[in-house]
Amino acid sequence: MEQPSTSLVIEKIQDLLLDTQDVEDFLNELATYSAENLSGPRGEVLCGITLLRHRTAATVASSGDRARLLDELQYEYGDGPCLQCAREGVLVHIRDFRTETLWPEYAATVLNHGIRSVLAVPFELSGDDAKAGINLYSDRPGAFDANAVEHALSYVSQASKGMRLAVRLAQHSDTAANLKAALDSRTVIDTAVGIIIGQNRCTQDEAMDLIKSASSTRNVKLRDVAAAIVESAGGGTLTTHFS
The missing domain is CATH 1.10.10.10 (Winged helix-like DNA-binding domain superfamily/Winged helix DNA-binding domain)
Structure with a gap:
């Protein structure tokens, strides 16, 4: 799949902000668009967005029920690649859950759900108390090569402005x-x-x-x-x- 230019990504996210009715709708549309944008030659990816606020983690959006389930499994275990990504603001890349040793119980569970690799990239939410990360799941091992990782980093950097606005709107609503x-x-x-x-x-x-x-x-x-x-x-x- 050909990767859209930076200007097209920013324009699309701006359109999502203008066209959706509320923050929840925007985030779900963002997750769906992210999954489409970041899928590639190695197959379709699933996308979940984890938000950390007031020491509580939640999946605030997903590209589908399966992605949401994969995110929420981590909350049951208390940790995982996406939680570490959001909590510490670092990229976490699991190339193959069959060889993963850091979260063995979680790894065994996601393998049962057919997932072999994950890439979690933090949003840039500087100045906000909230932390967030985008979580990409694939049924294939090694789905995220160097080009895919670079593309994901660039995409999330572009999407972060929209995410910052969504978080602030949610905080104002609260x-x-x-x-x-x-x-x-x-x-x-x-x-x-x-x-x-x-x-x-x-x-x-x-x-x-x-x-x-x-x-x-x-x-x-x-x-x-x-x-x-x-x-x-x-x-x-x-x-x-x-x-």
């Missing part, structure tokens, strides 16, 4: 979700305080102390105590308008 949750909790607590003030003719501080005391005594979260007070007063479930 931040927005956490902020909304905090505001929702604040709304429920403030409403419960108002109900207690109305019922007991006490101060705001005294009402808050009553909620804290109930939370401590029952070993229940402050928000849950407040929600129960609002519900018992007929207020139902409260939400915060947030955009």
